[in-house]
Amino acid sequence: MRLILMRHAKSDWADAKLSDHERPLNDRGRRDAPRIAGWIQDNGCRPDFLLSSDSKRTRETAAFLNSRWEAPVPTCFSSDLYLATASSIFQTIRTTEKWLSDEDGLPEEHPQTLLVLGHNPGISAAASELLDHACGFPTAGLAVFECQISSWSAELGPENCQVWKEMRPKQLP
Structure with missing residues (x-):
């Protein structure tokens, strides 16, 4: 089974009246989300299911991901x-x-492939636990893990999850 841990794309801080939960993506976020979705598709990592935070920026990131894939992925917020x-x-x-x-x-x-879309510091901390060393995700950054499990109800750790690839938008052409 394959697990993708991903941080939302870059959010907009321009409107101080908005709560953190309601912040939308900024121009860079709207540019990076489809690009990283293209990388996911091109590398055979398109998920079967997407679990996402319910914030505005993660909802928008998920929408950009789904708009770039051959078919939308079932998504729960x-x-x-x-x-x-x-x-x-x-x-x-x-x-x-x-x-x-x-x-x-x-x-x-x-x-078989689950994408979890969330926020820092938690999403980077979860990846760090699976990597067994500290890592930090920039916005729209992700790590793809091959997990030797038969069900998502299994405990995940470095003993049964090996990183396949890490990707950041700045690495994309």
């Missing part, structure tokens, strides 16, 4: 992932099955 810790992110992954159903076009089967 959860407040559990908004500014989540690594521990909360892993708990949400372990409960992936609760998001799956035959309603709203969501898959009934376990996704």
